[in-house]
Amino acid sequence: MTYEPLLQRAPSTKLPTFPDREGVFGGERPSYTREAPFKIHGGCGLAGICDESGKMMSGETAILAMAVQRDRGNGLGGGYAGYGIYPEFPDHFCFHMMYHDVKAKEDAEAVFDRYFVVDLAEPMPTRPVKGISNAPLLWRYFLTPEPHQLEMTDMTAEDYVVHAVMRINSQVDGAYVASSGKNMGAFKGVGFPEEIGHYFILEEYEGHTWVGHNRFPTNTPGWWGGAHPFTLLDWSIVHNGEISSYGINSRYLEQFGYRCTLGTDTEVAAYLFDLMLRRHKLPLELACKALAPPLWSEIDRMPEEEREVMRSLRAVYGSAMLNGPFAIVLGFNGGMVALNDRIKLRPLVAARQGSVLMVASEESAIREVLDAPDRVWTPRAGEPVIARISGMDWPIHGDLRLPASEVSCAMSGVEDACDAVEVA
Amino acid sequence: MPTTLIQPEFKVEIDYDKCHKCGRCVQQCGWGVYSFNERPIPDDAKCRACHRCVTYCPARCITIRKNELAFRDNPHWNTGLRKAVWRQAESGGVMLTGMGNDKPYLNIFDHLVLDACQVTNPSIDPLREPMELRTYLGRKPDSVEVEPDGNGGYKLAEGAGVSNNIVLDAPIIFSPMSYGSVSLNVHKSLAMAAEHCGILMNTGEGGLHADLYPYADHVIVQVASGRFGVNPEYLNRGAAMEIKIGQGAKPGIGGHLPGEKIVSAVSETRMIPQGTDAISPAPHHDIYSIEDLRQLIYSLKEATGYKPVGVKIAAVHNVAAIASGIVRAGADYVYLDGFRGGTGAAPQIIRDHIGIPVEVAIAVVDQRLRDEGIRNQASIVAAGSIRSSADMAKAIALGADVVAIASAALMALGCHLCQGCHTGSCSWGITTQKPELTRRIDPEWGAERLTNLIHAWSHELQEILGALGVNAVESLRGSRERLRAIGLDEQTCNVLGVKPVGL
Numbered sequence: 001m002t003y004e005p006l007l008q009r010a011p012s013t014k015l016p017t018f019p020d021r022e023g024v025f026g027g028e029r030p031s032y033t034r035e036a037p038f039k040i041h042g043g044c045g046l047a048g049i050c051d052e053s054g055k056m057m058s059g060e061t062a063i064l065a066m067a068v069q070r071d072r073g074n075g076l077g078g079g080y081a082g083y084g085i086y087p088e089f090p091d092h093f094c095f096h097m098m099y100h101d102v103k104a105k106e107d108a109e110a111v112f113d114r115y116f117v118v119d120l121a122e123p124m125p126t127r128p129v130k131g132i133s134n135a136p137l138l139w140r141y142f143l144t145p146e147p148h149q150l151e152m153t154d155m156t157a158e159d160y161v162v163h164a165v166m167r168i169n170s171q172v173d174g175a176y177v178a179s180s181g182k183n184m185g186a187f188k189g190v191g192f193p194e195e196i197g198h199y200f201i202l203e204e205y206e207g208h209t210w211v212g213h214n215r216f217p218t219n220t221p222g223w224w225g226g227a228h229p230f231t232l233l234d235w236s237i238v239h240n241g242e243i244s245s246y247g248i249n250s251r252y253l254e255q256f257g258y259r260c261t262l263g264t265d266t267e268v269a270a271y272l273f274d275l276m277l278r279r280h281k282l283p284l285e286l287a288c289k290a291l292a293p294p295l296w297s298e299i300d301r302m303p304e305e306e307r308e309v310m311r312s313l314r315a316v317y318g319s320a321m322l323n324g325p326f327a328i329v330l331g332f333n334g335g336m337v338a339l340n341d342r343i344k345l346r347p348l349v350a351a352r353q354g355s356v357l358m359v360a361s362e363e364s365a366i367r368e369v370l371d372a373p374d375r376v377w378t379p380r381a382g383e384p385v386i387a388r389i390s391g392m393d394w395p396i397h398g399d400l401r402l403p404a405s406e407v408s409c410a411m412s413g414v415e416d417a418c419d420a421v422e423v424a
Numbered sequence: 425m426p427t428t429l430i431q432p433e434f435k436v437e438i439d440y441d442k443c444h445k446c447g448r449c450v451q452q453c454g455w456g457v458y459s460f461n462e463r464p465i466p467d468d469a470k471c472r473a474c475h476r477c478v479t480y481c482p483a484r485c486i487t488i489r490k491n492e493l494a495f496r497d498n499p500h501w502n503t504g505l506r507k508a509v510w511r512q513a514e515s516g517g518v519m520l521t522g523m524g525n526d527k528p529y530l531n532i533f534d535h536l537v538l539d540a541c542q543v544t545n546p547s548i549d550p551l552r553e554p555m556e557l558r559t560y561l562g563r564k565p566d567s568v569e570v571e572p573d574g575n576g577g578y579k580l581a582e583g584a585g586v587s588n589n590i591v592l593d594a595p596i597i598f599s600p601m602s603y604g605s606v607s608l609n610v611h612k613s614l615a616m617a618a619e620h621c622g623i624l625m626n627t628g629e630g631g632l633h634a635d636l637y638p639y640a641d642h643v644i645v646q647v648a649s650g651r652f653g654v655n656p657e658y659l660n661r662g663a664a665m666e667i668k669i670g671q672g673a674k675p676g677i678g679g680h681l682p683g684e685k686i687v688s689a690v691s692e693t694r695m696i697p698q699g700t701d702a703i704s705p706a707p708h709h710d711i712y713s714i715e716d717l718r719q720l721i722y723s724l725k726e727a728t729g730y731k732p733v734g735v736k737i738a739a740v741h742n743v744a745a746i747a748s749g750i751v752r753a754g755a756d757y758v759y760l761d762g763f764r765g766g767t768g769a770a771p772q773i774i775r776d777h778i779g780i781p782v783e784v785a786i787a788v789v790d791q792r793l794r795d796e797g798i799r800n801q802a803s804i805v806a807a808g809s810i811r812s813s814a815d816m817a818k819a820i821a822l823g824a825d826v827v828a829i830a831s832a833a834l835m836a837l838g839c840h841l842c843q844g845c846h847t848g849s850c851s852w853g854i855t856t857q858k859p860e861l862t863r864r865i866d867p868e869w870g871a872e873r874l875t876n877l878i879h880a881w882s883h884e885l886q887e888i889l890g891a892l893g894v895n896a897v898e899s900l901r902g903s904r905e906r907l908r909a910i911g912l913d914e915q916t917c918n919v920l921g922v923k924p925v926g927l
Contacts, residue, residue, distance in 0.1 A: 244893035244894045255795075279567075309568070311585070312580060318898030321898055
């Protein structure tokens with residue numbers, strides 16, 4: 001099913017104008033740092049579903065998977081990421097934006113206008129839903145880097161986009177980039193996930209991969225930007241759990257230039273994936289093994305070559321080990337990976353039905369979505385469940401080369417996360 | 425005139441009603457406190473309160489008390505200072521002492537508390553779940569390079585990996601103590617225990633006695649400024665080598681081994697004449713700067729087929745920059761020795777007034793190496809002084825990879841911290857070369873007690889990790905988020921990178 005409103009608009013480089021609107025938060029935009037000056041403690045529910053054949057499924061699927069896991073959240077955050085949802089604009093970066101007020105929107109659009117060619121800008125389609133209130137202004141933009149500007153910066157297109165995300169998140173007051181990847185988007189906010197899904201009319205989107213999240217923060221009420229998934233370019237990460245090794249994980253990342261400013265475990269997991277996959281060029285399977293490694297007693301029994309790889313992984317990435325309870329789903333254009341902690345302290349169930357691979361915190365979600373799964377299993381501790389869409393390229397993240405501080409700044413929206421960097 | 429103005433520190437009291445008159449106290453005391461004339465007669469002035477006689481008295485009739493002579497109160501001129509002046513006025517010499525700094529400086533370990541899990545993340549039960557302490561000591565690459573192995577899996581790329589690291593079963597090793605300062609039986613006990621526990625002992629600067637060659641895989645061989653006992657064979661007998669620049673108990677000066685302790689076998693092992701004082705030069709005379717250190721590190725590596733080389737330094741004010749230089753010079757580990765570290769012999773004035781606490785040294789070195797992006801290039805070994813598994817856990821949380829213990833190890837062998845190591849008359853047979861005393865340590869017995877100690881601390885560390893909700897020691901290493909300071913000033917908290925309790 002195509003998404004009609006999207007096609008009806010003629011591509012335009014002019015930004016539409018909007019009626020003025022009062023800031024919905026009645027004051028300053030809340031920031032991550034204000035929300036969580038210290039580490040956020042909490043539990044959550046999650047789901048991920050991917051059709052490895054590339055066949056599309058409606059966002060309704062993701063809503064169903066999350067709705068039955070309602071009790072895993074407390075209404076303070078829900079969200080989704082869908083992949084393959086914008087086939088009309090496969091090569092455009094799609095920015096899902098949250099604006100505190102019109103001023104924020106104008107400021108962010110000034111950035112878009114100067115540095116990008118905006119081929120479509122439109123309000124995010126939403127419908128009123130009971131339980132959802134205080135939504136920020138939600139807009140989306142399909143854009144490509146302005147060729148002349150891009151040439152002057154001597155950057156890859158991905159670098160350029162991350163720069164822009166960083167700049168908007170950290171320097172444009174009241175604007176937040178919810179997602180910035182190609183042919184994908186994140187839909188998130190404060191509410192239960194099924195409410196958020198209906199609010200964003202997800203049933204009208206079709207994607208080959210969906211991830212969903214239900215948040216149970218235990219400190220302060222969340223803000224819209226603070227809901228999962230966290231994204232950068234086409235990566236999205238949803239996470240349930242608490243990383244007891246957060247202290248050393250964040251210090252380890254700082255050594256490579258990442259700035260863990262949010263105090264969330266999710267952020268740490270996202271940067272570790274970025275470090276290992278993008279910068280250290282580790283295969284996805286091994287990156288997962290480094291994050292949730294086998295026990296030494298298991299490693300000692302492995303065949304020699306594998307044993308030496310695993311020993312080195314543990315010795316070198318000991319500080320990157322995510323220790324403590326977690327289940328993570330990482331989505332990207334090309335598939336998804338789900339990973340559990342090394343002794344399975346958080347739930348994660350997986351199922352396969354034909355070419356469809358699904359993971360969820362609870363089996364109920366799988367039973368709700370898949371009518372006749374071939375196999376339902378509980379992935380072993382630290383054993384990644386990887387779905388790869390046939391014919392789609394690796395590695396993920398395209399040609400991103402930016403240093404870590406800018407990646408963390410872009411992702412977190414916290415200015416301290418990077419030295420102020422001027423685009424062009 | 426009296427020969428001394430200094431009154432005895434202790435009073436030895438014997439309950440003669442109970443005394444068997446067996447003379448065992450006379451035989452046991454290495455300090456010559458007792459003479460025997462129908463019954464044992466103590467000379468209080470010689471007593472060091474080491475409790476050897478008390479422990480071995482079959483009648484339990486000996487009591488050692490402090491000789492509580494009243495001095496006019498004067499906290500500024502405390503009793504110790506007065507006695508020091510009298511002693512130096514008598515001798516004109518530098519006062520020597522043994523063991524670590526005993527002055528009541530703020531003890532940072534005692535102001536740090538650890539975290540535990542409640543509700544939002546589960547604690548882990550070390551009795552029922554795996555709890556891993558294995559630690560890799562040495563230089564690690566920035567990343568792991570792999571290539572496809574052709575069967576859908578991966579293998580290490582050529583030259584990648586950590587094959588040059590030393591694997592420890594627990595993040596704890598024995599600190600360097602030289603043969604000469606301690607007896608051969610102590611060395612044997614340490615080596616056997618190191619083998620039992622899958623850890624390392626360290627020769628100190630006194631060479632390696634031939635009896636210890638079978639334990640080579642569990643021995644760090646030290647190269648200090650005196651180069652005692654250093655030859656290619658010695659270097660190749662170690663699992664790793666260590667260049668000793670400084671020691672926490674005596675930063676800036678070399679080792680002291682009084683001639684009384686240089687007996688025949690010691691002289692052979694050290695390759696120096698019998699009975700001469702073995703006083704190492706303060707600096708290495710081939711290391712006058714960091715580039716010279718680099719040359720020595722690589723000379724040692726060349727001589728041994730690139731075994732790991734560590735560098736031991738005393739924790740001093742500028743320790744972070746020094747450690748950074750050491751890592752950049754190619755060291756595989758940096759050994760930080762805090763100012764409470766022990767010694768077999770040191771000038772008291774140096775021991776008590778020079779250096780900084782190891783807690784601070786770990787914190788600033790770990791942070792500096794991270795700031796420079798070279799933390800993975802060397803392990804941090806922390807010592808001086810680690811008194812318990814709690815100190816060990818806190819040191820690791822501050823950023824140490826491994827802790828090293830010596831005082832605690834000697835206490836396991838009977839040491840009572842009487843601070844008489846430099847005299848060569850240790851009644852417990854530890855820091856002596858007198859055959860009648862050294863035979864008091866049976867290496868099998870010593871190894872068992874040391875093994876017990878290492879196992880006990882390992883179990884306790886596992887309990888701590890379990891409470892913290894992690895099941896591998898690398899998740900505690902450098903995780904200062906799991907520490908809080910209680911009663912430390914803000915500046916110290918910042919230096920340590922630790923939040924105060926309540927935050």
